[in-house]
Amino acid sequence: MKKIEFNNIAPAFYSVLSIVFALITGAVILIFIGKNPLLYFGQLFFQGMFSSLGLVESIIKMAPLLIISAGLLACFSAGLWNIGVEGQFLIGAVLAGWSAPTLASLLPYPIYLLSVAALGAMGGMFWILLPAVLKARYDMNEIITTMMMNWVAINLVTWLVKGPINDPTTVPAQTALIPMEHRLSMIPFTSIHIGLIVGIICLFIMHYVIRRTTLGYEFRVLLSNKCAAFHSGMNVARITIWGLLISGGFAGLAGVSDVLAIKGLFQGDWNPAYGMTAIPLVFLARFNAWAVVPLAFFFSFLSVGGEFVARDQGVPIFFVHILEGLTLLFFAASEYIEKRRAF
Amino acid sequence: MLLLIVRLTDMNVPPLIKTTGITKSFPGVLANDHIDFDLFPGEVHTLLGENGAGKTTLMNILYGLYQPDEGHIEVCGHETRIRSPYDSLKLGIGMVHQHFALIPNLSVLENLVLGFEGGFILNMKDAEKKLKRISEEYGQAIDPHELIQNLSVGERQRTEIIKTLFRGSEALILDEPTSVLTPIEAEELFQTIATLKNAGKGVVLITHKLNEALAISDRISILSLGQKIAELDGDELRSMGEKEATEKILHIMFGGKPIPECSLVEKTISDEVILQLEDVEVMNSREVVGLNKVSFEILGGEIFGIAGVDGNGQKSLCEAIGGQRELVSGRIRFRGEDISQKSVSYRHEKGISYITDDRMNEGCVLDLSLSENAILRGYRQQPYSQFKIINNSIVDGYAKRLIHDFDVKATGPDVRAGTLSGGNIQKFILARGLSTEPGLIVCSKPTYGLDARTVSYIQELLLEESKQGKSVLLITSDMDELINCSDRIGVLFNGKIMAILDKCDATPERIGKLMLGIEE
Numbered sequence: 126m127k128k129i130e131f132n133n134i135a136p137a138f139y140s141v142l143s144i145v146f147a148l149i150t151g152a153v154i155l156i157f158i159g160k161n162p163l164l165y166f167g168q169l170f171f172q173g174m175f176s177s178l179g180l181v182e183s184i185i186k187m188a189p190l191l192i193i194s195a196g197l198l199a200c201f202s203a204g205l206w207n208i209g210v211e212g213q214f215l216i217g218a219v220l221a222g223w224s225a226p227t228l229a230s231l232l233p234y235p236i237y238l239l240s241v242a243a244l245g246a247m248g249g250m251f252w253i254l255l256p257a258v259l260k261a262r263y264d265m266n267e268i269i270t271t272m273m274m275n276w277v278a279i280n281l282v283t284w285l286v287k288g289p290i291n292d293p294t295t296v297p298a299q300t301a302l303i304p305m306e307h308r309l310s311m312i313p314f315t316s317i318h319i320g321l322i323v324g325i326i327c328l329f330i331m332h333y334v335i336r337r338t339t340l341g342y343e344f345r346v347l348l349s350n351k352c353a354a355f356h357s358g359m360n361v362a363r364i365t366i367w368g369l370l371i372s373g374g375f376a377g378l379a380g381v382s383d384v385l386a387i388k389g390l391f392q393g394d395w396n397p398a399y400g401m402t403a404i405p406l407v408f409l410a411r412f413n414a415w416a417v418v419p420l421a422f423f424f425s426f427l428s429v430g431g432e433f434v435a436r437d438q439g440v441p442i443f444f445v446h447i448l449e450g451l452t453l454l455f456f457a458a459s460e461y462i463e464k465r466r467a468f
Numbered sequence: 469m470l471l472l473i474v475r476l477t478d479m480n481v482p483p484l485i486k487t488t489g490i491t492k493s494f495p496g497v498l499a500n501d502h503i504d505f506d507l508f509p510g511e512v513h514t515l516l517g518e519n520g521a522g523k524t525t526l527m528n529i530l531y532g533l534y535q536p537d538e539g540h541i542e543v544c545g546h547e548t549r550i551r552s553p554y555d556s557l558k559l560g561i562g563m564v565h566q567h568f569a570l571i572p573n574l575s576v577l578e579n580l581v582l583g584f585e586g587g588f589i590l591n592m593k594d595a596e597k598k599l600k601r602i603s604e605e606y607g608q609a610i611d612p613h614e615l616i617q618n619l620s621v622g623e624r625q626r627t628e629i630i631k632t633l634f635r636g637s638e639a640l641i642l643d644e645p646t647s648v649l650t651p652i653e654a655e656e657l658f659q660t661i662a663t664l665k666n667a668g669k670g671v672v673l674i675t676h677k678l679n680e681a682l683a684i685s686d687r688i689s690i691l692s693l694g695q696k697i698a699e700l701d702g703d704e705l706r707s708m709g710e711k712e713a714t715e716k717i718l719h720i721m722f723g724g725k726p727i728p729e730c731s732l733v734e735k736t737i738s739d740e741v742i743l744q745l746e747d748v749e750v751m752n753s754r755e756v757v758g759l760n761k762v763s764f765e766i767l768g769g770e771i772f773g774i775a776g777v778d779g780n781g782q783k784s785l786c787e788a789i790g791g792q793r794e795l796v797s798g799r800i801r802f803r804g805e806d807i808s809q810k811s812v813s814y815r816h817e818k819g820i821s822y823i824t825d826d827r828m829n830e831g832c833v834l835d836l837s838l839s840e841n842a843i844l845r846g847y848r849q850q851p852y853s854q855f856k857i858i859n860n861s862i863v864d865g866y867a868k869r870l871i872h873d874f875d876v877k878a879t880g881p882d883v884r885a886g887t888l889s890g891g892n893i894q895k896f897i898l899a900r901g902l903s904t905e906p907g908l909i910v911c912s913k914p915t916y917g918l919d920a921r922t923v924s925y926i927q928e929l930l931l932e933e934s935k936q937g938k939s940v941l942l943i944t945s946d947m948d949e950l951i952n953c954s955d956r957i958g959v960l961f962n963g964k965i966m967a968i969l970d971k972c973d974a975t976p977e978r979i980g981k982l983m984l985g986i987e988e
Contacts, residue, residue, distance in 0.1 A: 339856045342840070342847055349835035356792055356830035357844045358812030 136411050139463060143409070143455035144423065150455075151448045160440055168437060173430025184317050185387070186425035187418075189214070189379040191324025193403040194410075194417045195331040196375025202335050202412050203344035203368035204351075205260070207253065209271030210376045210400030212278030216252045217245035217377025219282040221384040222300035222391025223290040229307035237307070242381050249377020250370045252278060257369035261362035267369065279396060286393055298393040309386035318386035325418065327375060332414035344368055376400070402428070405453045424449065482545030483508050484639040484670040485530060485561065490539035492525055494887060497877075499525040501694040502539070507639055507670040512661060512702075514673045514681045517691035518721060518919040519891025520877045523674050526691070527641050531563045532556040544638075562632025563641040566648070566917070568624050572617035576610055576627050580634045602633050606663050621778050622653035629660065639670040646680060647916055650777050651947060651980050658684055676919055678714050682706065690720050722921055737955065738768035741804070742939040743789065743908055748798035750788045752963075758784030760963040761798070766908070771930065771940040773954030775947075775979050781963035782943045786912050789941065790822035791815045802908065816845050821906035823898060825913040825943075827890065831897045834886030838878060841885045842867040842900055866903075874899035891918050898926060902933065909933060912943040927953055947976050961985040 152162035172179045193210055200207045207213075221241050228237050256270035283298075292301040309318045335341035343364045346354045355361050379399065384391055402424050410416035431445030483506040492500040500522045507513050515523045528534045530541070532550040540547055543559045550556050556563075570579050581595050599612050608630055616624060625645060632640050642661075646654040661671055661684055675681055681688055685702040698720045705713040743766040752758030759781050766772045776782055787793035789800060791812035800808050807815055816822075824830040832841045843852045843863055851862050867881035874895045878888055885893060898914060914930070915923040930953060934940055944950050950957060957974050959966045959982035966982045 337858055337860070339847055339853050339858060342843075342858055345836060345840070346833050346844065350829065350833040352826075352829045353831065353833050353844065356812075356824060358791070358816055360811075 135463065136413075137416065139459040140409050140411070140416065140420070140456065143459050144452050146455040147448055147451035150451050151444070154447065155440070155444075158440075160438065165434060165438055165440060168434045169427075169430040172433040173426040179426075179429055179433065181316055182429045183422060183426040184321060186429055187421045188318065188320030188324045188386070189383050189397070189399050190403050190406060190421040190425060191328050191417065192320070192379040192382060193376050193399055194407050194421065195324070195327035195414075196372035197403060197407040198328070198331045198335060198412055198414060198417075199344065199375075200368040200372035201407055202341070202348055203364065204348035205365060205368045205372075206268045207256075207271050207369055207372045207376075208268050208400070208404065209253065209256065209274045209278075210372070210403060211396065211398055212271070212275040213249035213252045213373040213376035214380040214399060215278045215282045215396060216248040217380030218384045218388075218395075219285055219290070219300075219380075219391045220248040220377075221245045221381040222303075222388075223285075225303045225307065225385060226301040229303065234307070238309070238385070241385065242378055245381030246374040246378045249373040249375070249380065251373075252377070253369050253373030257366045257373075260369065261365040271369075275400075282391070283394055286391055292390075300391045303385065303389045305389075307385075308389060309382065318382075320382035320386050323378075323382065327378075328414045328417055331371075331375075335412075340364075340367065402449065405449065405456075409452065409456055481509060483542070484544060485672075486542040487526075487530070488540050488542075490526065490529060490536045490541070492522075492529060492534060492536050495883075497879075497887070498694045500529070500536070503691070503694075503696050505689060505696065507672055509638065509668045509670050510665055511686040512665055512671045512673055512684050514675060514685040514688045514702075515691060516675070516678070516681055516688060516717065516721065519895070519917075519922060520693075520889035521691040521919075522694040523691055524643070524889065525694075527563065527643065527672070527674065530556065530561055530641065557635050557637070560636060560638040561641065562635060562637030562639070564625065564628040564632065564643065564645060566643050568628050570616045570624060570627060570631075573615060575613050575615055576619075576630075577612040579616060579627065580612075580631050599630070599634065602630060606630075606633065606660070606667065608660065620653075621648050622650070622656065625649070625653075625657065626660070629664075633669075637669075639672065640664065641672045641674070643674045644676065644917060645673070646675070646677065648778055648945065650945075650983055651976060652984075654680075676917065676923070678717055678920065679710070681717075682710060682713055688717070690717065692721065718920065721919070737770045738937065740768040741765050742768050742770075742802065743941070744799075744801040745789075746799040746801070748788055748800060749796040750784050750793050751796060752781070752784045757963050758793070759788060762963070762965050763798075764958055764965060764968060766939045766941060768939055769934050769937045770955045771934050771942055771953050773950045773957040774941065774943040774960055775950055775957055775983055776943075776945075776960035777983050778945060780960045780983075782912060782960060784963065785960070786822055786824070786910055786941075786943065789815075789820065789908075789910050791820075792822075813845070813848070816904075817849070819905075819907035821901045821904055821909050823901035823909065823911040823914060825916060827893050827897055832885045832893060834884065836885060837867075837882045838871065838876075838885055838888075838896060839863050839867040839881040841896070842870055842881070844900070846904065870896060870899040870903060873903075891922065894918060895922065898929075902929065906938065908939045908941065910941045910943075913945060914942070915944070915946065915949060923949075947979065950974075950979070951976065959983055 148166065152166065155162040155165055173183055174180060193214065197207065224244055225241050228240055232240065252274060253271060256267050256274060259265040259270055260267040286300060287298040290300055291298060309320060311318055312322065335344060343359055346359065347361065347364055351361065388395065406420050406424055407417065410420050427445045427448060431442050434440060435442040486506040488504050490500050490503045503526055505526065517523050525534065529536050530550065532552045532555050541550060542548065548559065550559065571582070577592060577595055577599060580599060596612055603609060608626055610623065610626060610630060616627065619627065629640065645657055649657060664671055673685065682705055687702055688700045689696055690698040745763050747761045747763055748759055749761055750759045762785065774782060774785065784793060788795060791810060795808050799806060802818060802820060828834065832844065846852050847858065851859060852866065853859060864881045870876065871878055871881065876895045876899065877892045888896065894917065901909065915926050918926065927949060930940055930942065942953055951974055955971055956968055957979065958968045959979055961983060962985065969978065
């Protein structure tokens with residue numbers, strides 16, 4: 126009986142274990158560079174989790190991670206590896222930054238929000254359309270094509286805000302500022318914008334779609350056995366395109382949420398690179414929406430706390446990226462151990 | 469020729485392999501339950517048993533793929549642990565799987581040295597000398613420089629056997645070796661086994677064909693539900709006469725449970741043409757002509773058998789009808805409707821059920837549960853899904869019914885398909901294919917690798933379906949099944965139908981010749 130119980134919690138156990146090992150290794154590294162790990166982690170946890178400012182900041186930062194993860198759940202569970210989340214995010218964000226000031230003055234608030242969101246999501250979908258078609262039609266490796274599209278997106282948005290959609294009234298390369306009353310509203314009684322709720326809803330809708338609908342079923346069959354999918358008459362090309370478009374769409378939506386809620390405009394070379402956090406996160410969560418939420422909090426707490434600590438203790442902010450990387454490394458190792466245990 | 473048969477078993481030599489109390493369990497199944505098994509030099513020890521009896525598990529333990537939970541393995545008198553196939557090879561155990569592990573675009577010689585190159589620089593000269601010596605010693609002629617892809621199935625199997633000898637194996641495990649062979653090739657294989665035996669090698673033969681087991685075994689062990697329930701002496705059985713010996717074995721294997729006889733009840737074949745192929749041409753997966761202007765018709769209630777050596781266009785034919793393969797030219801009509809350009813799912817909905825022989829890759833998704841596998845084709849249809857939402861409780865019920873009706877050995881609908889034995893997966897896939905009330909059943913090797921009871925159950929079932937007016941296209945490499953079940957038989961050779969024979973004209977000899985492309 127005990128054995129079965131362990132098998133049920135094993136995935137969570139291994140994920141937590143890899144986080145713990147990453148923190149321990151991080152501590153060793155800190156000792157090597159002459160910092161006190163107790164002081165560093167103490168402050169990291171205190172600032173990121175237990176101060177009200179840190180906590181709110183960490184929660185706010187979860188929103189884009191949750192929305193992106195919702196999309197990644199779809200494509201990863203179909204065995205499609207969209208590595209170009211960043212690019213799709215930027216396209217969604219720049220479309221929001223460009224359209225919001227105009228649309229805000231033309232449309233009533235809810236319709237304006239919905240149309241900017243739809244535009245951003247379609248932008249993200251459009252950005253992954255080419256890799257999706259190439260994958261579906263010629264089986265071209267989507268890992269490479271989506272990653273390449275990242276660079277195109279990064280340079281394209283920089284050019285756009287410098288030229289065609291620049292706000293000429295300001296000096297820096299950016300779009301026109303969205304007035305406060307047209308920003309995303311807050312969750313009542315908090316200073317957390319509703320992007321968080323959108324993220325959680327998106328996440329659980331995708332969780333349901335993958336487990337209960339025919340499309341999700343097609344995704345799961347495609348992941349495990351493409352040959353059987355084709356043989357049983359599934360339209361593999363159509364499923365491939367849908368899987369990738371959904372992930373691109375959510376990435377675009379995350380861009381909209383950040384621009385409308387936090388930035389208020391799209392700025393020159395702004396690139397928060399959420400993709401590099403969301404992709405490992407979804408893996409750590411083993412494609413399970415329930416696990417995505419706490420892990421998203423952990424990762425955003427790391428980056429928020431890391432920022433605070435960097436100022437005080439002179440440990441570069443990039444150190445939290447090292448922690449993230451180590452977590453993944455240990456996660457890969459734990460998967461290996463788990464596979465060995467299965468035999 | 470003087471054949472000196474020495475029964476080394478009677479002498480005082482240690483067994484090549486000896487297992488005591490081997491136990492192995494998988495989630496929900498006890499695959500091996502304290503099995504004692506041994507193999508002496510110079511003997512053929514056959515393993516018989518129902519599907520899921522534990523034969524493959526036991527052999528995989530000897531081959532180092534699984535570790536036993538309990539029990540000991542002795543090789544040549546020394547207790548040992550076999551941690552990997554590499555260990556097993558080093559200990560002198562060679563295995564020839566049902567699916568050959570050869571690389572098609574390398575030569576015979578290159579395949580032999582693969583994995584045992586012995587250093588950075590390949591010494592092909594020495595390898596060739598060694599191969600020549602082995603060929604002469606065991607009478608196994610083969611061209612060392614021929615590419616595997618140009619060899620027939622029988623020659624490929626011979627290459628596999630030579631490969632194990634090349635690596636110095638003393639004990640050979642052959643897993644259902646005749647299932648892929650023509651009758652003539654099977655005869656050659658038996659001669660090879662006799663030669664190996666005389667040379668002092670030990671051979672473990674896994675088979676479902678009782679007549680083969682009776683013909684060449686020194687000992688026969690019977691497994692059931694993971695336990696060894698009997699060990700019989702080959703000579704003793706042969707002295708009983710074939711019929712009595714067969715009955716004895718079946719009695720041990722299945723207890724008192726009767727085996728349904730393949731009955732020959734009169735049935736009526738209607739005049740309605742269910743399936744019609746007109747000059748159908750397709751390319752196979754290597755972009756070579758797979759079917760060459762194939763035309764035939766199947767009537768309502770008819771079982772149309774297809775004979776042929778594997779790889780002569782059977783797959784192309786199935787997939788052309790199932791819709792997985794595009795036609796280059798020609799036309800396929802189902803109940804008069806031209807379906808040449810229709811999709812797989814359209815054809816499935818119209819009532820064509822194609823049951824593939826590639827169970828593990830095409831037939832099911834090993835990582836998903838049986839419930840999820842049950843709706844692999846029907847997931848878009850009611851009642852399994854409505855408004856694109858899958859109804860889990862109906863699907864579970866459906867899977868449970870399939871498991872129950874076909875006596876699939878599985879603990880429930882939520883177990884992963886991959887945990888089932890090969891035979892049980894096949895039963896499940898058949899259950900699924902027949903449950904949709906199809907008008908045409910296309911089944912490729914439906915009984916391949918199944919035990920005697922399941923084989924006759926399935927054959928009976930196909931006959932039953934045809935009596936109810938359904939048509940069957942039966943592709944099989946089992947000559948008995950072909951002749952017993954089919955109303956008419958088409959023989960495929962090189963993508964062409966050589967001849968279509970009526971049941972009464974079909975003899976194994978005639979079919980065998982046509983299978984090898986010998987025109988009448």
